[in-house]
Amino acid sequence: TCTNLESIKWNIYQGSDNSTSSNSTQWTLFNQTSLYENIWFFGTNTSNFTATDLLFLSNLRISLWRFEVVYTFLSAISTSALNFIINQPPANGSCSINPLDGTITTLFTIECPNWYDVDGIQDYSLYAWTTDISQRTIIAFSPEDNFQVRLPADDNETSLLNLVVYVRDLAGSVTQVNISSVNIIADLAIMNDLIDKITNLSSTITDNPIVRLLSSGNQNVVGQMFISLSQEFNQMNNDNLDKAIS
The missing domain is CATH 2.60.40.10 (Immunoglobulins)
Known part of the structure; x- marks a missing residue:
């Protein structure tokens, strides 16, 4: 039950290809979460996690992201993840x-x-x-x-x-x-x-x-x-x- 909940932790991953499928996308842990705590990220150890747009604006070349939450209970661990794509602007042309x-x-x-x-x-x-x-x-x-x-x-x-x-x-x-x-x-x-x-x-x-x-x-x-x-x-x-x- 929720009364046995010990901790909540959010992990941020970057994807390396153009697929949203977890079977083909290579996910790399974004290792600067603690560095930008309360700057880009808020509530990394709560159920109400927030990531500001500065995360994406500072990483324009990354279009694939995964937000994963890990619930640790006394006798079990539960995870859930959301994969999404940041829309990329038109490219490779000239005027x-x-x-x-x-x-x-x-x-x-x-x-x-x-x-x-x-x-x-x-x-x-x-x-x-x-x-x-x-x-x-x-x-x-x-x-x-x-x-x-x-x-x-x-x-x-x-x-x-x-x-x-x-x-x-x-x-x-x-x-x-x-x-x-x-x-x-x-x-x-x-x-x-x-x-x-x-x-x-x-x-x-x-x-x-x-x-x-x-x-x-x-x-x-x-x-x-x-x-x-x-x-x-x-x-x-x-x-x-x-x-x-x-």
Whole structure:
């Protein structure tokens, strides 16, 4: 009975292959349990054992784990174990962009070949920022490993745009891939033409490249152009304010 219980002990094991079967997986005792007592592990001698996520974050290469509890009674020993797999992020691929410079209407191609994940790849998301990564903006996402985008400029000068692709698997695990930064030049001629035709209610406004893109009906294209236009108009407004103050 439980009144004859002498001790409880939890053991942590790491697996060495891709199988959850106890008959084929080679289990190795994780020998740092006592070292991380009350840091990664809590209650190693109780029925309420806790392992924090730091265990897994500090051992990213290990995907197979076993938690085993040993109950020692006066006349018997009872054990029970739980085997589980930590989802691994997509791996073995790369991402690139071409060309490496252009304007807000330039079509850039993103290629992310050779990504593998046992769960399957769900999608690829492209984020961009200039100087502060916390201000990154999503530009596009695609289920395909080859897709095209248009990128925003940051100011009236040449803008160096930093880019990162998030490769996500079907279980939600993500790998971040930094790709080459690109130079985006604000196309003032097209912007001024657009403003002039809007101001004068020109019947030839549909000839403007930006308007044609906005009229494409493609959700990704329209979204990308709205981001570019918003940044362009904000910069123009700031420039006008600076001129008025000076």
